[in-house]
Amino acid sequence: MSSLLKEYDSKVDSKHRITIRSKKYQYYHIAEYADGRIVMEPRVLTEPFRVSENTLKMMDISVKNLKNGKVSKGLNSSKFKNE
Secondary structure: OOOOOOOOOOOOOOOOOOOOOOOOOOEEEEEEOOOOOEEEEEEOOOOOOOOOHHHHHHHHHHHHHHHOOOOOOOOOOHHHOOO
């Protein structure tokens, strides 16, 4: 269980927004309940089309192995063809 860091009151503005003071995250998942409670959970979004550094290193190693002739035997895919 986390300890309470801050507690303060906030008022909804004319555009139905609430200000969060000194927020640590840019994105939050919001859950609203029938009794009026609002629960905010931080979310860290990742870049969907970014290739990780580890993946790039593995690709570099694979290309180096291919250029050096360090490859496996060819695959016979003729039995998978639709006729």
